[in-house]
Amino acid sequence: MSLRIENAQPRQVVCVRVGGPWNETVPEGFRAILPWAKEQSLSYEEALVFYWDDPAQTPVDVLRADVALTIDEDTPVNIDGTGFRKEVVPGGLYAVWHTIVRDGAFAKAWDELYAAINASSYTPGRGVCFEKYLCDGASGSWEIEIWQSVEAKIPASA
Template sequence: MQSKIVTREDYQNRINVVIEYINHHLGEEIDLKTLAGISNFSAFHFHRIFKAMQEETLAAYISRIRLEKAALLLRYSELPIENIAYQIGFATPSSLSRAFKLLYGISPLIYKTNQNIYLTKSKEMKTTNQELQRYLQLSAQIINRENQPVIYVRLTGSPDQVDYPGAYARLWSFLAEENLLPAEADHIGIYHDDPNVTPADKLRSDVCLTIHQEVKPRGDIGVKTLAGGRYAVFHYEGPYHHLGTIHDMIFREWLPNSGYELRDEPFFEKFVSDPTNTPPDKQLVEIYFPIQ
């Protein structure tokens, strides 16, 4: 049976259902798992899809909607500030006051008691993707991959702080010590967390080398299988530090128009060029998104 083609309208309708749920449950704890279930998106990728479609993280969206509701209640209701805080999901009136002042520049009390004050949001800097468009071919290649054994080292921390080159060097040294040096191996990076949700110092990534014979794990060097199946492959040429924005572009611009949905598998990158002898703006990376 042929699977249903998913359109941008389908994606937006499912996000709209999530937004309606949030709007009607502002006074409750709103968790990611519940929203992913409501949207019927992959739980693994839900937050990235939401951010791509809304151009705002889930936490930022919920916070903004709560504060906008607070502004309405402060101006047009007789409710005390404490009641408003609890009604829209703030743990304490003081936490509402801090967030309100950060966004609007004045306290809830001043806004409530002075009808001549009109709110203006603090200016936010928005990044543009125009300069990045030349780096990415958004017409993805659809392929089927076999399961691929890899050896790996798990790193935890911000991408600009962890030692990726050192981890790859350790993997190559391990293979040499085991007399298992292959003629060639793919350098793979697997990313388990969304940097818009997980604190930078808690981000987990696996630095991997593909292998073609049996290898036993040792110490913190593990062995696992990179899941096969259907993937959309994007070819990127440019500096590594743009990759996070490139990922967002794929979620926002390609995925809703692609007719595909994502599987509950992490996406990964294959580093094609050698960073030690390739200029930063000429680095070649293949980005693999698991689709169904």
């Protein structure tokens, strides 16, 4: 587990919105978008999941996430009638937490990220946060990076 700060470039993605308990709906999103990408012979660079709600403040049945695949901006993609969207992930300053999730402990990984950010000279920003998957989870564990937009902390006045 390690934290790094990265100034990221914007990313072009194709994504599908899912709603409800993330442990159920995120896999459903992947089951929808991955076969479609294969059928389209769409090569993608990264598999990402964007989270739009705070699970401590949002009822589980209305949690929202976008399951996304990054693509080259010049890649032609026909999403007509699919329910998928093309979006651009904003560039900017991100805290990146690299970890391995075992036994489905994704919430623990996010807690560790925010503890590391709070101990740094940064604070979470008002931008996006997402998971980047570095493996397919076939072993039962997930190697991931969690990306959270950040801003430099404003020093307290003396």
